[in-house]
Amino acid sequence: MVTVNHNYLKLPGSYLFSTIGKKVKAYQAEHTDARIISLGIGDVTQPLVPAIIDSLHKAVEEMAHAETFRGYAPDLGYDFLRNAIAKNDYQDRGCQICADEIFVSDGAKSDSGNIQEIFGLDNKVAVCDPVYPVYVDTNVMAGRTGFYNTQRENFDGVIYMPCREENGFLPELPEEVPDLIYLCFPNNPTGGAITKEGLQQWVDYANKNGCVIIYDAAYEAYISEENVPHTIYECEGARTCAIELRSFSKNAGFTGVRLGFTVIPKELVRDGVALHDLWARRHGTKFNGAPYIVQRAGEAVYSTEGKAQLKEQVGYYMRNAKTIRESLANAGFSVSGGVNAPYIWLKTPGKMTSWEFFDYLLEKANVVGTPGSGFGAQGEGYFRLTAFGTYENTLEAISRIEKEVSL
Amino acid sequence: MVTVNHNYLKLPGSYLFSTIGKKVKAYQAEHTDARIISLGIGDVTQPLVPAIIDSLHKAVEEMAHAETFRGYAPDLGYDFLRNAIAKNDYQDRGCQICADEIFVSDGAKSDSGNIQEIFGLDNKVAVCDPVYPVYVDTNVMAGRTGFYNTQRENFDGVIYMPCREENGFLPELPEEVPDLIYLCFPNNPTGGAITKEGLQQWVDYANKNGCVIIYDAAYEAYISEENVPHTIYECEGARTCAIELRSFSKNAGFTGVRLGFTVIPKELVRDGVALHDLWARRHGTKFNGAPYIVQRAGEAVYSTEGKAQLKEQVGYYMRNAKTIRESLANAGFSVSGGVNAPYIWLKTPGKMTSWEFFDYLLEKANVVGTPGSGFGAQGEGYFRLTAFGTYENTLEAISRIEKEVSL
Numbered sequence: 171m172v173t174v175n176h177n178y179l180k181l182p183g184s185y186l187f188s189t190i191g192k193k194v195k196a197y198q199a200e201h202t203d204a205r206i207i208s209l210g211i212g213d214v215t216q217p218l219v220p221a222i223i224d225s226l227h228k229a230v231e232e233m234a235h236a237e238t239f240r241g242y243a244p245d246l247g248y249d250f251l252r253n254a255i256a257k258n259d260y261q262d263r264g265c266q267i268c269a270d271e272i273f274v275s276d277g278a279k280s281d282s283g284n285i286q287e288i289f290g291l292d293n294k295v296a297v298c299d300p301v302y303p304v305y306v307d308t309n310v311m312a313g314r315t316g317f318y319n320t321q322r323e324n325f326d327g328v329i330y331m332p333c334r335e336e337n338g339f340l341p342e343l344p345e346e347v348p349d350l351i352y353l354c355f356p357n358n359p360t361g362g363a364i365t366k367e368g369l370q371q372w373v374d375y376a377n378k379n380g381c382v383i384i385y386d387a388a389y390e391a392y393i394s395e396e397n398v399p400h401t402i403y404e405c406e407g408a409r410t411c412a413i414e415l416r417s418f419s420k421n422a423g424f425t426g427v428r429l430g431f432t433v434i435p436k437e438l439v440r441d442g443v444a445l446h447d448l449w450a451r452r453h454g455t456k457f458n459g460a461p462y463i464v465q466r467a468g469e470a471v472y473s474t475e476g477k478a479q480l481k482e483q484v485g486y487y488m489r490n491a492k493t494i495r496e497s498l499a500n501a502g503f504s505v506s507g508g509v510n511a512p513y514i515w516l517k518t519p520g521k522m523t524s525w526e527f528f529d530y531l532l533e534k535a536n537v538v539g540t541p542g543s544g545f546g547a548q549g550e551g552y553f554r555l556t557a558f559g560t561y562e563n564t565l566e567a568i569s570r571i572e573k574e575v576s577l
Numbered sequence: 578m579v580t581v582n583h584n585y586l587k588l589p590g591s592y593l594f595s596t597i598g599k600k601v602k603a604y605q606a607e608h609t610d611a612r613i614i615s616l617g618i619g620d621v622t623q624p625l626v627p628a629i630i631d632s633l634h635k636a637v638e639e640m641a642h643a644e645t646f647r648g649y650a651p652d653l654g655y656d657f658l659r660n661a662i663a664k665n666d667y668q669d670r671g672c673q674i675c676a677d678e679i680f681v682s683d684g685a686k687s688d689s690g691n692i693q694e695i696f697g698l699d700n701k702v703a704v705c706d707p708v709y710p711v712y713v714d715t716n717v718m719a720g721r722t723g724f725y726n727t728q729r730e731n732f733d734g735v736i737y738m739p740c741r742e743e744n745g746f747l748p749e750l751p752e753e754v755p756d757l758i759y760l761c762f763p764n765n766p767t768g769g770a771i772t773k774e775g776l777q778q779w780v781d782y783a784n785k786n787g788c789v790i791i792y793d794a795a796y797e798a799y800i801s802e803e804n805v806p807h808t809i810y811e812c813e814g815a816r817t818c819a820i821e822l823r824s825f826s827k828n829a830g831f832t833g834v835r836l837g838f839t840v841i842p843k844e845l846v847r848d849g850v851a852l853h854d855l856w857a858r859r860h861g862t863k864f865n866g867a868p869y870i871v872q873r874a875g876e877a878v879y880s881t882e883g884k885a886q887l888k889e890q891v892g893y894y895m896r897n898a899k900t901i902r903e904s905l906a907n908a909g910f911s912v913s914g915g916v917n918a919p920y921i922w923l924k925t926p927g928k929m930t931s932w933e934f935f936d937y938l939l940e941k942a943n944v945v946g947t948p949g950s951g952f953g954a955q956g957e958g959y960f961r962l963t964a965f966g967t968y969e970n971t972l973e974a975i976s977r978i979e980k981e982v983s984l
Contacts, residue, residue: 172756172789172847173697178855185861188652213648223641226870227634233833234630236967241620241832245595276683276835276865283863287718290580307862311694349579382579425648426640426869428683440579448585454592455714456690458683462833463633464868560643 177313180325186303186544187211193528194538201536207567209494209555210538212358212512214423216486216560218467219479222422225470229463243459246450247274247431251465254472255431259416265403271435271446273453274468276460278388278417278430283308284456285384285413285432288448289350290441296329296348298341300359300542300549302386305352323547332548333360339506339515340364343371347379353402354386356393359545359554360515361491361507363398369405376411382440383412388430391421391484392491393510409435413445420512420558422471422480429460429468487512490564491557497568502577512557515542519577527553535570584720587732593710593951594618600935601945608943614974616901616962617945619765619919621830623893623967625874626886629829632877636870650866653857654681654838658872661879662838666823672810678842678853680860681875683867685795685824685837690715691863692791692820692839695855696757697848703736703755705748707766707949707956709793712759730954739955740767746913746922747771750778754786760809761793763800766952766961767922768898768914770805776812783818789847790819795837798828798891799898800917816842820852827919827965829878829887836867836875894919897971898964904975909984919964922949926984934960942977 183189190210198206218226232238246252252269260267275281282304286295295309306328309315316326324330329348331341339362341353353372355364376383385402393400402412414433418424434446460468470476495508504517518527524541531537531553542552559567590596597617605613625633639645653659659676667674682688689711693702702716713735716722723733731737736755738748746769748760760779762771783790792809800807809819821840825831841853867875877883902915911924925934931948938944938960949959966974 171787173699174848174850174852174855175695175697178695178858179850181858185652185858188861211649215643215646215648217643217646218640220641223637226637226640230630230633230637233625233633234627236622236624239622239624239830239833241622241830242618243833245592279865280863288582288585290582292580304862311859311862380578423646423648425865426646426650428865428868441581443581443586445581448581451585451588451592452718454595455711455718456687458686458832458835461835461868461871463870 175311177311180310180315180317181307182318185307186540190538190540194532197532204536206532206536206538207559207563208538209559209564209567210540212420212556212558213425214420214558216423216483218423218427219476219483221473221476221479222467222470225466226463229466233463240462243462243465245454245457245459247272247459248462248465251468254469258472260401260403263400263404265401266409267403267433267435271433273432273434273449274460274465275430275432275457276428277419278386278415279304281415281430281432282386284452285415285449286312286314286350287452288445293349294327294329296331296344296351298333298353298357299324299330299547300333300545300552301352302354302358303545330546330548333362334548335504338362340368343375347381349381351376351381351383352386353383354388356389356398356511358389358511359513359540359542359549361511361513363393363395363510365397366399366404369399369402373402373405373408373411377407380440381411382438382445384415385412386415388415388417389420389511390416391480392488392512394488395510398510403433409437411438413438418468418471421484423483424467427464427467429464486561487557490559490561493564494555494557494568497572501572508557514555514557516553516555518551518553519575524550524553531571531575534574535567537567537570582718584718587717587722587724588714589725592714593947597945597947601939604939611943613939613943613945614966614970615945616966616971616974617947619827619963619965620832621827621965623830623890625830625834626883626890628880628883628886629874629877632873633870636873640870647869650869650872652861652864652866654679654866655869655872658875661876665879667808667810670807670811672808673816674810674840674842678840680839680841680856681867681872682837682839682864683835684826685793685822686711688822688837688839689793691859692822692856693719693721693757695852695859700756701734701736703738703751703758705740705760705764706731706737706954707740707952707959708759709761709765710952737953737955740769741955742911742924745769747775750782754788756788758783758788758790759793760790761795763796763805763918765796765918766920766947766949766956768918768920770800770802770917772804773806773811776806776809780809780812780815780818784814787847788818789845789852791822792819793822795822795824796827796918797823798887799895799919801895802917805917810840816844818845820845825875825878828891830890831874834871834874836871893968894964897966897968900971901962901964901975904979908979915964921962921964923960923962925958925960926982931957931960938978938982941981942974944974944977
């Protein structure tokens with residue numbers, strides 16, 4: 171008799187952003203005139219920059235001729251891209267990461283979801299709360315958690331590390347020692363950043379206790395302050411305890427292009443096994459490489475023109491972030507984030523829950539944000555806005571919020 | 578204490594095609610003059626056809642402008658592609674498959690590997706032997722099998738269905754009833770096809786016993802004979818027992834472009850749960866869609882020009898298949914396949930094992946094939962050649978084999 175994976179049934183409702191999408195679609199269908207502005211899902215709006223477009227066209231043209239056509243890519247990524255990543259993202263920052271420690275993928279969401287597979291089901295997982303839902307949901311689906319606890323509004327068997335105003339939205343070292351620790355800095359959803367010293371404490375803690383840190387650095391390009399690490403490998407000892415996940419979605423606008431990578435240093439050994447080898451085996455068995463043309467687009471991100479153009483693009487979004495943060499602060503909202511990250515995290519006004527504020531904003535201002543409670547129980551009473559809209563839409567959305575929301 | 582997924586450690590050695598790649602690389606490094614011809618890994622060599630190239634360039638250009646830029650794709654695929662698939666691959670053949678039963682992915686290898694996730698770990702898996710390694714390996718990695726049995730050279734707890742010359746390379750209905758049955762027709766690696774009546778028996782068996790068939794139809798475009806089904810949904814009752822996996826790699830040369838899809842009919846319910854919903858949840862949580870430009874390329878596969886150009890491309894490879902099959906048969910080899918599939922399956926000459934013949938061919942003829950034993954114990958003594966080379970290389974390879982291999 172066929173059985174299904176009952177762990178899937180532990181998940182309450184659907185994936186957060188699917189739910190939001192459906193709600194917005196339903197509202198729009200009933201209010202065809204409404205000009206809805208989304209500062210919700212973290213999707214970019216600026217087109218790919220010229221250096222990347224040129225690279226894509228060139229690669230497409232190569233695919234048109236037998237002499238330059240490319241079939242299956244190397245399992246772990248083309249050398250031209252792995253070399254560019256190793257040099258630019260790591261070696262130029264003084265971090266000893268080699269090209270063969272980089273695994274090119276179709277994006278950080280896949281990697282965030284799949285990385286747990288190489289670990290045993292008995293590992294205890296720690297996550298920040300609020301948190302990007304993929305870390306928890308994929309561990310639930312694998313059976314690494316208990317059931318959903320409707321009172322606490324989170325899963326049994328997971329160590330949740332609260333990140334609220336009281337602790338500056340930074341997790342504290344957990345008392346119960348976890349096995350796998352998911353950290354994301356600059357943070358989604360709170361927009362908070364961690365200092366190098368702060369992150370060093372986590373690396374030391376992981377090395378001391380034999381934990382593995384899964385470090386999501388998808389928003390690294392948005393760091394504007396000194397002393398905020400761009401990669402966990404800036405910390406001493408990270409090579410023996412940390413896996414890093416990176417994305418091209420937010421630094422280069424690849425949300426619809428799909429490219430990311432995972433770094434696993436060869437010294438990272440647990441349970442007598444090099445995690446690098448396990449992940450290589452997973453890639454070799456379940457994945458056939460990112461598209462050639464997309465890997466060439468990734469290479470262009472590191473070209474001189476690409477870098478200059480993308481710096482401008484990131485600057486564009488950060489102007490949005492600044493606008494949102496400062497305008498809402500001036501209007502009396504309690505806001506954080508938006509300095510080293512494209513997310514602004516605000517407290518909902520009055521006694522509104524996150525979803526109440528979502529519905530309120532959608533109805534009154536036709537503005538879509540993301541309910542903080544969608545990221546975890548400790549996100550209740552908070553709300554996320556993204557800086558990824560156009561500048562015009564961002565101004566318009568803020569002006570509507572200022573007008574419609576009385577504090 | 579962090580534990581790794583010990584199921585990974587049950588896998589002997591590395592993924593088949595990675596091993597072959599390493600062996601060939603090593604040989605080439607030692608024999609820099611050798612002009613090696615690969616008829617090994619099933620990778621295509623013909624460039625993308627003009628209709629697809631045009632579509633890619635056009636989509637790239639859309640990504641260059643804010644008005645036409647596309648970010649995150651819909652989780653399950655763009656409607657333009659899902660509609661084209663539903664119409665062309667199913668409805669035009671009289672099969673009732675709707676667009677919302679189609680899940681667009683980055684390729685059939687990912688889908689073949691990931692589909693097992695939605696099932697419980699207690700399901701018993703049946704596979705053909707020989708078989709595409711991904712089906713078994715991914716079930717091993719999930720923990721759905723026992724250990725590797727070095728005597729039988731396969732995994733405990735898996736039902737292997739021998740496909741050898743004696744039964745015309747077609748599996749027989751297993752006596753022990755499995756839960757999940759992987760079938761691939763036209764077959765990789767044997768190149769064999771199943772008739773509609775033959776497949777209907779499997780559908781009836783699955784419905785009667787409550788099994789789920791995971792039907793890999795990646796080579797459908799190579800069917801040349803009447804009465805060979807292009808999809809399992811040509812069989813009555815398949816909607817309540819079958820999942821179909823499809824690829825753009827072999828019908829359109831997308832091995833380096835990456836696109837595929839899975840079909841799960843809404844009536845397919847097991848254990849009280851619609852499998853469609855579980856797979857949708859997996860997609861929503863762990864995958865962020867195939868690239869927009871790639872989905873547009875997929876759409877072009879179904880355009881009038883695309884269809885005509887691809888018919889010619891498939892014909893090109895099938896001429897190779899015919900050449901290999903007929904030449905080797907004339908030379909005295911025992912061959913099968915190559916009529917409805919781009920694979921030719923031959924018996925190794927003399928008493929050579931599959932790997933002995935691999936090494937022998939590589940050394941004597943500088944021709945790379947795939948050892949039958951790499952696909953399972955029952956593949957021992959067989960060898961796979963693919964029709965995906967260029968015509969010139971195929972002729973040259975065959976001529977070398979004829980010259981160097983004495984029967």
